[in-house]
Amino acid sequence: MHAKLTTGAMLLAMSTLLLPAAAAPDWQMVAKTFGKSGTETPDGVYRIGLPRTDLKVSLDGVALKPGFALGGWIAFEPMGNQAMVMGDIVLTQDEVNPVMKKLEESGIEITALHNHLLRAEPMTLYMHVFGQGDPVTLATALHAGLALSKTPMENAAKPQASAQQIELDTAAVDQAIGHKGKANGGVYQFSIPRAETITDSGMQVPASMGSAIAINFQRTGAGKAAITGDFVLIASEVNPDEQPRLFFMHFWANDDAVKLGRGLKAALDKMDLKNS
Template sequence: MHAKLVTGAMLIAMSALLQPASAAPDWQTIAKALGKSGTETPGGVYRVGLPRTDLTVSLDGISLKPGFALGGWIAFEPMRKQAMVMGDIVLTQDEVNPVMKKLEEGGIEITAVHNHLLRAEPMTLYMHVFGQGDPVTLATALHAGLALSKTPMGGDAQPQASAQQIGFDAAGVDQTMGYEGKANGAVYQFTIPRAEPVEENGMEVPAAMGSAIAINFQSTGGGKAAITGDFVLTAKEVNPVINAMQDNGIEITALHSHMLDEKPRLFFMHFWANDDAQKLAKGLRAALDKVAVKKS
């Protein structure tokens, strides 16, 4: 009898292990709690765009599109019945401390606050956040923090790509870069994952949650473009990339962390230039050659 009981218990345990993973959270409920809807990526991450369309920011006389340098976001990754949330919130200087205090009160961790650009007017700052737990609770806390900023909520889940002309030879840029970009309105964007997985608190951090290199082009006329974004680098890659960028006329505008417990340890390098789009693509390709990235 005892053997049968043990066998039965083992079968129950094995049955539980063989059950499919719990379903993804109810994203509609989370969107309601956050106050804005997003989209689910093929990898199961729910990402909500938070572009600061309310701000008019210029740099070296160039008006920056929200999707180019002012595109905040929040992303949820399911972890059984809970979720991991990460994000990058764009804030004005006076919004930083009220938002930070409210997020901390709601159990959201602040993992970085810093600039991405130099000389931008008005100055914008970028607050990186992290949380784990019940996704609705996390979304509610994020909503309370965002409410103390003027971040636009509601509207489309994310800016829709349009037929608007990019303003430079995008196909030529793709060929030089060795990757295919995507048009998001007037901004041409590249997302280039690192070769090895990135983990935070034992969970893999997919590209949709900020572990990939991001490069944005915005036309400035006459075949020229402004570029910005961030390279995601290990320690040994930092200075080779700086040298490659500077050798090609690309300015380094920030170097810092975005996360606290990531593996491997990573550094995020932001950059800026305004020049011939093909010339800049060659410079970016030279920098990418110094980084362990996934091949296109």
């Protein structure tokens, strides 16, 4: 026996079928709000480059190009008419605290803060950020935070072909690594995605959202090059010397001793410790 749909049920079903799909984020409005435009990648991510072209950083006598180790970025992945945003922001030491405070006040999560290169002068740090919600609201928050740094926000001119030439045997480098790189601002770059599907909060994280291995070559003369980058590793690929795996969280503070003690106790209460 087949159940009959009532007129109301039929109208509800028809109206559901006729509902328009959620509109994709307006990337032009995101760019206008953020203060700098980006590009949409083949995997549907809107990515904005934030190279610190204003900084003169050197390491062991090598002047670092912005695309080599000073290349910040912000990337938006659509979630219907909402978005997930991730990124790395390159900051000087004096910029870290005000930018971090402003971003956290605006609902942007700081997921990591660290330096990529020891002995670099002046020291620069990478601040990793994360957020979910309305893309224009996210762009507003990120703009407010970056405004407290000297990060250049003007749109860069398209680099000339001569600026893209790399005085390295790039074919030999490609063969040695087993992947093909590309020239970008005097730096030879590799972006190597992992085989697994990477997810965060149930959302797939494409390679352009920072889940790919990044390797950069910068020529230093006489066939030599400096290299830097990020290896994206799963737990089993990190040197598994200790069991169970341990992670060290370093901390520092200067405040009332008892107040600090209470804060440390709150953290210790979250851990599996031996009874004293």
